Amino acid sequence: MSIATDRRPDDAIVPDDAVTPPGGRPGRDALAEMRSPHRARAVKDVVARIVMWGAFALAMVPLVWILWTVIGKGAHMLTTATWWTGNQRNINSDDFGGGARHAIEGTLEMVGLTALIAVPIGILTAVYLVEYGRGRLAKAISFTVDILSGVPSIVAALFIYAVWVTTLGIGRSGFAASLALVLLMIPVVVRSTEEMLKLVPNELREASYALGVPKWVTVVKVVLRTAFSGIVTGVLLGIARVMGETAPLLILAPYTKNFQRDLFSGNFPTLPMMINQDRGDFALETAAERMWGAALTLIILVLLLNLIGRVIAHYGSVKK
C-alpha cells in the first residue's frame, strides 16, 4: 500500500524548477518570495531529520544495550561444544555448564507445530477476507482477528488451560502450549497476508478473468503466487513473534532438563523455560551464566528468523 503512495505530495505542489526555472530569469521580488518558503522548508527538513535520527538513536539504545549485555555474559557458553549437543540432565543449579540442545530442539519443534497449524488457517482466512469476503461475515471475522491480535499471551494461555486441562481433563503438554501459541500467531499471519494480497494489482486479476480463468485458479495461481514472498516473510515474522513467548509455557508446558521430543505428554523443554528455571537461582554464577547463554541462544534464533524474513522481503518485493 505504502509503496504506491511513496512520493511526498510537496514535490508535486512546488516543483524545484519553480525557484530557478531553466530558461527564463524571474524578477527579484518573485525570487525572494520563492526563496523564503524554500528556506522554511529547508529548516523544517533539518529539524525533522534531527528529530528522526534522535528517535532512531533513542530506539537503538535499549536494543544495543540488551545485545551488549547478553552477548557479554552469555557468549562464552555458546562457544562450548556441549552447549549445542548436551542437555541439563543431572546438572544441578550449582554445577557448571551443561547443554541447551534439548531446549533448542524443543523450541523449534514447538513453534514448528504451531506454524503448521496457524499458517494454513491464517492464510486461508486472509484469502477469504481479501478475495471473497463481503458483508457481515467478513466484517465479523475481521473484527474477531482484530480482537485476537490484542489478546495478551497470558490470557490465551489461561484460555487453553481452561479448555484443555480443566474442562477436557487432559494433562499439560507441549501441544497445549502450541495451541496457545497458535492463538497468538493466527492474527499476525492473517494481517500480514491480508496486506500482501491487497498489494497485488487488480489488473492482474482482471487479466486473468479476461482469459477465462476461474476465480479460484486466479487466486491460487496468480494472486497467491504474486504475494508469495511477502506471505512467507509475514509467516516468518509471526514465528519469531511466538518463539520467545513465555506465559503459555509457564502455564501449559512445564520444563524438563532432559531430551524430550514428545509434544503430547509430559514436560517439555524450551528456551524461555530454561531461562526461567535458571533465573530462579540467578545468585549462583553457574545458573546465571546458563541463563544468559540460553537468552543469547533464543535471541539468535529469533534474529535469524527475522533476518530470513527481511532478506525475502528485500529480494522478493513486488516490482513493476
Place this chain on the structure above:
Amino acid sequence: MSVSRISALGAIALSGALALSACASENNGGTPGAGSTAAGSTAAGDCFTGDLKAEGSSAQKNAIDEAISAYQEACSDANIDYQPTGSGAGIKQFIAKQVDFAGSDSALKTEPKDGRIEADDAKAACGSEAWNLPMVTGPIAIAYNVKGVDKLTLNAEVAAKIFDGKITAWNDPAIAALNSGVTLPSTPIKVYFRSDESGTTENFTKYLKGAAPDAWSYETGKKWTGKGEGKEKSAGVATATKGQDGGITYVELSYAQQNQLNTAAIDTGAGPVELTAESAGKTIATAKQTGTGNNLALKIDYATKEAGAYPIVLVTYEIVCSKYADAETGKKVKSFLKTFASDDVQKSLAEQGYAPLPAEVATKVKAAVDAIS
C-alpha cells in the same frame, strides 16, 4: 513483473523453513538422546523407564535436585522433573492431577480454608488417602548482612520486632543486650521478605507466633504479613540481602550458604544456639506426629527450650497418593522416594545446608514409602 523469480526465492525460503522443522522432527523417534544412553541401571531392577513429574516448594529444590541426580545417574532411562514453583502451586497441581507428587513445606491442611479442605481434595484426586511424607528438614536461617558484624545472636522476641519494623537500627539496645562484646553500627535495618506464597514464610511466622506470641500479633500463613520489602523466591531475598548493607531476611540455610550470608544464632533461653544440621535436627526430633499411620504430618514445637536445639526449622514433605490409580506411576514414585529417603542421599543433603531426618522419623518414612502402591 518477475513472478517466477519471486516465487523461486520464496520457495527457497519455505524449503529452508521446512528443512529446519524437519530437522527438529527427524530426531523425534527412537533414541532417547545422548544424555541418557550412557551407563546401565545399577539400582538392581528398581529403575523405572519414563517420566516422573513433581512440583512444589522451592525450599526443597536443592535437596530434590540432589536426589534426582543420584537417581538418574543410576537409572539412565528415568526422567524426573521438579518445578520449584512454590508449595501452594505444587499442591494445586497435585490436586488437579497435573503432577505425580507434590513438594510442600507444610502438610495438607485438614481444616477448611476458603470452603475447601486440601486433604479432602487431594484424597478425591488420588482416589485414596494422600500422605504427607517428611523428606527433608531445612533449617531456616535468619541471614543478615551488616558490615563488621559476623556474629549475631537474636531471640524470638527481638526477631519478631525486627521483622515487624519496630526495631529499625542495628545498634538498638534490644539487639545490643543480646550481643555483648559486639560493636553494632547504627545502620538502618532493611527487612526483605518473600513476596510469593511460601512455605518458608509460613514456617517462619509460625515460629515467631509460637515463640514470641506477644511480639508477633499477625496471623501465620504463606503470605507475609510483617514489614519490609518483598522479593521473589528464596534466591530473591538472599540476593537482595547480600547486596544491601544492613539487610536481614529469613531464608533456608542452603540459600544462605550459597550466597555466603552470615546467619544469626538464636537464644531460646538456654543460651545462643548456632544453626547447624545437628542443632536443627534436635528440634525435629521433638516434633509430634499429627497424622495417623503412614501419614506423617509433623507438628514442631517452636517454643522449645531444649539445650542446643535451633528452633526455626521447616519440614518439607512429599505429598503422595497412598494408592495411585495408575499402578505404574505408583511404582515410579515409590522407587524414586526410596532413593530420596535412603541414608546415602540423606547424608549428602547435609552438605547442601539441609538437616537429615532424625533416625526415628527416617525409619517411619521408609516404611511409609514401602507402603505406596
